[in-house]
Amino acid sequence: MGAEAPAHARPSSGGPCSAAVLGHPVDHSLSPVLHGAAYTALGLEGWTYERIDCDGERLPSLVDASPEHRIGYSVTMPGKFAALEHATEVSERARIVGSANTLVRRGDGWFADCTDIDGVVGALGAFGDLPPSPSAVILGVGGTSRPVLAGLAHLGSTRVVLASRRDNAGPAIACGEQFGLRVASYLLDDSRLLDEIERADVLINTVPEPGVGDLVHLVRRARRLFDVLYDPWPTTAGSVAAAEGTPVVGGDVMLLNQAFGQVELFTGLPAPKSAMATALSEALGR
DSSP states (O other): OOOOSOOOOOOTTOSOOEEEEEESSOTTOOHHHHHHHHHHHTTOTTOEEEEEEOOTTTHHHHHHTOOTTEEEEEEOTTSHHHHHHHOSEEOHHHHHHTOOSEEEEETTEEEEEOTHHHHHHHHHHTTSOOOSSOOEEEEOOSTTHHHHHHHHHHTTOOEEEEEESSSOOHHHHHHHHHTTOEEEEEETTOTHHHHHHHHSSEEEEOOOTTGGGGGHHHHTTOSSEEESOOSSSSOHHHHHHHHTTOOEEOHHHHHHHHHHHHHHHHHSSOOOHHHHHHHHHHHHTO
């Protein structure tokens, strides 16, 4: 699995290209670190990457007014749904997930993809010992749970458990089923959930801080924890899992792996993974 668009069409000027990350807020984004390191390592002289504060409502007009040298956008919340809706072409996986974190110029239009799925696959692979067809419990059923479901399906999972505070897992269940998964759903206070977590190969947290604070009893039952959050680190869940001796992978690994596909879509070149990983590690001070 990977980014589904072919190499981009360079601007007719043949000069350097630019890209940007769209989000609101966006000052915290580490995407410029990753993409900047990639362009330098690839020898793409003059290529630039910037942060642009932009919510979902403004996204269509901003993208339509893109300068000719703008080759693509990374999209963070709250613009991922608007990015998918505004695109002229959409990858099948982004259509199923229902959001796009990547827009790539294609001719007179924009191609939308969801490399967040690649980020999930890379993060789960970082455990190094996750069995084939891993079983998983996902805490939270919001937008982030859907790329997680897609990533698990790619890894061969067949059954996944979703856990939420309210009975609102329907859209996430439908997404998982479209990827061929059998999806069970529990409320977070359901006593059966503890048994599901104990049996699962990995517990995946998508619940933002501080909402996970009252879920630490669940985290303590996990065999492995993948927390999609990464800043600040360690997260509440990450700290609890580490204290239990549980292997933990953070959202920084997902961030890194989703950026690989974006770089390849924007440049048409293989992502310089080592250079990007080093840049992210230095930026996070880890």
